[in-house]
Amino acid sequence: MGERYGSFSLPDDRAISYDLTPTDQDTPVILLSNSLCGQFRSWDKVVAALSVRGFRVLRYDQPRHGASGVPKDLASTTFDSLADDAYALLQHLDLKTVAAWVGVSMGASTGITFAAKYPGIISQLVVCDTISCALTLAGAVDPFPPRVKAMRTAGNLDELVEGTMQRWFGKDWISAHPGEAARMRGIMLTGTTMDGFETCCAALSSPSYDLRKQVEAAGRGCRKALLLVGENDANLPTTMQELRRGLERGNGKSVELRVVANAGHVLFVDGFEDFMQLLLTFLQG
Structure with a gap:
């Protein structure tokens, strides 16, 4: 079949951009869901590794990341609404099920929310590097409003992106991998807008963001x-x-948590080899 890349209009007329690798219709679909500031191009190496092993891969962009649209009310984005966006995308593509949802950071939180809200669609759920609730619900200081304020004051994402690179990868990795660091920095700078950052931060700061109430249902x-x-x-x-x-309580089966050595928040970048080995072992098990 031909390549299926583009965007479609959600029920509120926002666009959602996606990339579905071209292959046979009956090939198992792996859905990859991004972190904040992560455009779907972040997954390019993972897509290539999955494709050569016979998987079809679906990626999409968060609100106002890449070519995806943004809600009129930037404060309205929640993980429920993000899960609804993904469900609408699957319906648009006539995908009744996905073999796996692989989500990192807010993409993982969306996956848990989706599995709880739309049971039976995700066969295998892979949850990577996510907090379990809005930090204020855990008694911690919420870092997202100050980051949004600093970004709006600056009028650009430059300082925000540099701070994110340091948190995600650290100075040593950035120095040792200048090419891959430049690729990720470029993706963040060209693939994220200020509105996109703010509306996704609204989901991360929302008092409704509490995976602890959903995780058993997701299992x-x-x-x-x-x-x-x-x-x-x-x-x-x-x-x-x-x-x-x-x-594990919800699923009724043993659920493992595996640590990827020497990797940070976006482990499929700086821990690519170990990440792929663990992911493929799980998918093919």
Whole structure:
């Protein structure tokens, strides 16, 4: 079949941009869901590795990332609305099920929300590097409003992107991998708008963002699940155990949390080889 890349209008007339690799209709579909500031081009190496192993890959962009549109009310984005966007995309593409949802950061939170809200569509759920709720609900300071304010004051994303690169990868990795660091920096700068950053931060700051209330339902909503986390991603290797236990209770099967050595928040970039090995073992198991 021909390539299916483009965008379509959601029920509120926003566009959502996507990329579905061209292959046979009956080939299992792996859906990849992005982090904040991550355009779907971030996954290029993962798409190539999955495609040569016989998978069809669907990627899409978050609101006002890439060519996706943004809601009129930037404060209205929630993980429920993001899950609804993904459901509408699957309906548009006539995909009744996906073999796996692989989400990183907010893409992982969307995957858990989706599996709980639309059970039986995701066969295998892969949750990578995500917090379990809005940080204020955990008694912590919410970093997102100050970042939005600083971005609006500056009138651009330059400083925000540099800070994100440091948090995601660290100075040592950036220095040792200048080509890949430049690719990711370029994707963030050209693929993210200020409105897109602000509206996605609204979802991350929303009091409705609490995966702890949904995670067991998400476990029931998929056939099996796996959690992956970068070793260097703050305290997530520890705090994601709460999500693992919830998925396991709901799923009724053992759910593993595997740590990708020397990787940070976007582990499929700086931990690519180990990430792919763990992902393929899970998908083909």
